[in-house]
Amino acid sequence: MAHALRPFTAADADWLIDAHRVLYAREAGFDDSFGALVATIVEAFLSDHDPARERGWIAWNDDARVGSIFCVDAGGSAAKLRLFLLLPEARGQGLGRDMLATCMAWARARGYARMTLATHESHRAACALYARTGFVCRSTRPVTNFGQALVEQHWEIAL
Known part of the structure; x- marks a missing residue:
């Protein structure tokens, strides 16, 4: 399979x-509020992002979309990683x-000096990738999100 990362567009x-809604419902039991949150994030990005400071990418295998990742401005010198998703068939490669x-x-x-992200402890493969890359988990807290009892984590890395 030929992998490619292409800039996110409104057509994506x-x-x-839908990919976020379906995958997180199946793998984590998330309710429909998760899909609604992703829709809000995507709509805000499309209507108001700064292309000089914010970008999204869609990962492709041949002619099929298989993932996404976004960098958005978190204020000051911080970037925030958002909407990182990789479909099961594209994992492990x-x-x-x-x-x-x-x-x-x-x-x-x-020119960002650091990158932050929020995730849940239950996303073990993603957390392992963040740790291998040099991210440090700065805080955790129990939450109830998307119909599930979870442990929210906030990670950070100096760029």
Whole structure:
């Protein structure tokens, strides 16, 4: 399979929202509020992002979308990683690592000094990737989100 990362466009929005909604419902038991949150994030990005400081990418295998990753401005010198998703059929091939490296390099080139992200402890493979990449988990707290009792984590890395 030929992997490619292409810039996110409005034509990707419906796929991106649906892929998050379906995958997180199946893998984590998330309710419909998660899909609604992703839709809100995507709509805000499309209507109001700064293309000089914020970007999204869609990962492709041949002619099929298989993932996403976004870099958004978190204020000051911080970038925020958002909407990082890799479909099961594309996992285990180094694509997630490549997507994360691309996003971080892009943020670094835009002058961001650090990158943050929020995730849940239950996303073990993603957390392991963040740790291998040099991210540090700065805080955790129990939450009830998307119909599930979870442990929310906030990670950070100096760029």
